[in-house]
Amino acid sequence: MNLDINTATDVPRFVRAVYDMLQNEDQCILSWSADGSHFQVYDVPRLESEVLRKYFKHAKFSSFQRQLNNFGFHKWTKTRASVATFSHDVL
Structure with a gap:
């Protein structure tokens, strides 16, 4: 996903931080999906x-998950799957 989210003044700090994490951190821990419609957390212990x-x-x-929920993100799986997938209606 390639947005200029850091220059948008109406984007909440939490959402900017999530975007920055997805852009800058190890993709073995978390990453965007190929089409940019959701992101996945692969390694919760390393994320923490x-x-x-x-x-x-x-x-x-x-x-972190509670904050995602507060900002309208939805977790795709309700079980303790090995990969946690999250999406938002505007992604």
């Missing part, structure tokens, strides 16, 4: 230990 604290005041996947 290596990534979240860089962007947020916490390092818990459950807090």
Whole structure:
């Protein structure tokens, strides 16, 4: 996904941080889908230990997921699948 989200003033800080994570962090941890319509988290332990604290005041996947829900993102799977997939209506 290639948006100029960092120059848009009406984009919430949390959404910018998620976008930055997806653009800059190891794609073995999380990445955009090929068509940019959703993103996937492949390695929750590494996301918690290596990534979240860089962007947020916490390092818990459950807090990150709750924030995604608050901003209108939807998790595709309701079980503890090995890959967590999230989408938003505007993606």
